Amino acid sequence: RYTIELSDRTLLALKRQNLLQMLAVTLAGLEGPESAHNGAKGTIFDYDETSGMYGVELDQPAGEAVPVPVNGAVLPDGAVGIVRGLQAAPQYNGMLAKVLSHDADAGRYNAALDDGKQLRLKRQNLLVSG
Numbered sequence: 001r002y003t004i005e006l007s008d009r010t011l012l013a014l015k016r017q018n019l020l021q022m023l024a025v026t027l028a029g030l031e032g033p034e035s036a037h038n039g040a041k042g043t044i045f046d047y048d049e050t051s052g053m054y055g056v057e058l059d060q061p062a063g064e065a066v067p068v069p070v071n072g073a074v075l076p077d078g079a080v081g082i083v084r085g086l087q088a089a090p091q092y093n094g095m096l097a098k099v100l101s102h103d104a105d106a107g108r109y110n111a112a113l114d115d116g117k118q119l120r121l122k123r124q125n126l127l128v129s130g
Contacts, residue, residue, distance in 0.1 A: 002016065002019060017129075020044070020046070021080070022045055024041065024043055024076060025042060025054075025056060025076070026039065026041050027039065027040045027074070028072065028073075028104070028107075029071060029072055029107060029123070034066070034068075034072070041058070041059045043056065043057050043059075044056055044073065044128060047128075048067075049129075051067070053067040053068060053069055054067070054068045054069075054073050054128075055068075069124070070126075070127055071107070071122065071123040071124035074102055075099050075102070075109065075123075075126065077100065078098065078099060079098070080096055080098050081097060081111075081126040081127050082096060082126070082127050082129075083095050083097050083113075083121065083126060084126075084127050085124065085125050089119075092113070096114060097111040097112060097113050099111050100112055107122060108123070109123065109126055
């Protein structure tokens with residue numbers, strides 16, 4: 001469990017799967033009508049496990065919310081997420097990884113596990129929701 005402090009100073013102990021980091025992200029790699037949002041900045045406010053989509057509130061126009069696939073949101077350096085969907089190295093699925101950097105050309109994160117091991121993860125293989 002993680003202990004979090006609310007704005008009114010109330011402390012709660014929550015399981016990882018009940019947390020969502022409200023991270024500032026940049027949208028990239030979107031296709032079709034959503035491609036108009038490539039390069040836009042916003043904040044993750046939701047994750048829908050069924051559809052595999054983040055809810056992202058855009059900075060401009062302020063307050064507009066759009067659904068974005070996990071691989072369409074570029075996480076900032078320092079973000080921590082859960083490794084998922086690896087087939088060649090399934091032993092890392094479910095582990096926490098910290099984004100060290102993002103390689104835009106490859107669409108991959110350089111990420112570090114708690115033990116210091118570094119992985120190159122596709123954007124869809126790192127989820128900020130529990």
